[in-house]
Amino acid sequence: MAQSSAAAAVVSTPAAETERRLAKVSARDVNVYYGEKHALKHVDLDIRANEVTALIGPSGCGKSTFLRCINRMNDLIDIAQVNGSLTLDGDDIYDKKVDVVQLRARVGMVFQKPNPFPKSIYDNVGYGPRIHGMAKDQTELDEIVMTSLEKAGLLAEVKDRLDEPGTGLSGGQQQRLCIARAIAVSPEVILMDEPCxxxxxxxxxxxxxxxxxxxxxxHHRHRHPLHAAGRPRIPAHRLLPPG
Ligand SMILES: Nc1ncnc2c1ncn2[C@@H]1O[C@H](COP(=O)(O)OP(=O)(O)OP(=O)(O)O)[C@@H](O)[C@H]1O
Ligand SMILES: [Mg+2]
Incomplete structure (x- = not known):
């Protein structure tokens, strides 16, 4: 995977600059190529913190490609090349100094197909917190694992079989296990690529x-006057049409 700076000039209005300052994740003139194929063209998008943002578009328009740009999963695809500017809290995601392991702890991902590790249910969730040194002892690690399983709505179904392999769960349970695994490291952003x-x-x-x-x-902690009466705000960003 290669990355280079944007070839085209980015025209930025004051309103766009304000949006960008407020953004958790910001994309400016992002282009992705798979070899000769220009898969994502000139994407500008700001994603704010503490919101659920949905990307909607036809098959092949680049939704997964865009998500994979945000935590640099496209690095794993040899022929992928990403151009343009992508920032997390204003910092360049593609800066050479970025530690990709740390980035992926901050920006977790849940894939279309559940992909539990070939480990126990407990270890699927405990692995991340352990390698990132998030628990000082076993009690703390247990607490993180249990809380994550609870938040993922899976604890009641697995609490008596934590030592069994994660791959032995049903498809829906495996996906919730992957969500528990993603939230266990307290990511700031979770990318979900058609998880259902x-x-x-x-x-x-x-x-x-x-x-x-x-x-x-x-929403309960910081009641927003515009949304206090209803569901949390879920803005939908329409992504590009094919090509
Ligand atoms: N590893 C790859 N190598 C070559 N081309 C790819 C690769 N991954 C994706 N593409 C191409 O890039 C384009 C965007 O694909 P992407 O998977 O991002 O679309 P999508 O919007 O997620 O589609 P879907 O809704 O079907 O999941 C498609 O034309 C696809 O064929
Ligand atoms: Mg996809």
């Missing part, structure tokens, strides 16, 4: 409830 597409309606409802949960928590 392989799930049945009941498992989908559980995951959707979970997606709402952090926003609802914030």
């Amino acid at each position: 597409s392989a799930l049945d309606p009941i498992a989908t409802a559980k995951v959707e409830e979970l997606i709402d949960e952090p926003a609802r928590e914030l």
Whole structure:
């Protein structure tokens, strides 16, 4: 994967600059190529903190490609090349000094297909906090694992089988395990790439409830006058049409 600065000039208005300053994640003139294929063209997008933002677009328009830019998963694709500016809290995500492991702890990801590690249910969730030194002892690690499973709506179903392999769970349970794994390291941003597409309606409802949960928590803590009466604000950004 290669990255270079934007070839085209970015025209920025004062309003766009304000949006950018408020943004948790900001994209300016982002282009992605897979070899000759120009998969993402001139994407400008600001994603604010403490909100759920949905990207909607037809198959092949670049939703997954864009998400993978944010935590540099495209680095793993040899032919992928990312141009333009992508920032997290104003810092360049593609700066050479960025530690990609740390970046992915800050920006977690849940994929379309559940992909638990070939480890126990406990270790799937405890692995991240352990390698990032988030728990000073076993009691603290237990606490993180249990809280994450609880938040993912899975604890009741697995609390008596934490030593069993994560891969032995049902598809919906595996996806909730992956969500527990993602939230266990307290990421600032969670990227979810169609996490419910392989799930049945009941498992989908559980995951959707979970997606709402952090926003609802914030909503109660910092009641926003415009949204105090209803659901948390869920703005939808329409992504590009194909090409
Ligand atoms: N690893 C890759 N190598 C080559 N081309 C790729 C690669 N990944 C994606 N593409 C191409 O880039 C374009 C955008 O793909 P992407 O997977 O980001 O779309 P999407 O919007 O997520 O689609 P879907 O809704 O089907 O998941 C498509 O034309 C796709 O064929
Ligand atoms: Mg996709």
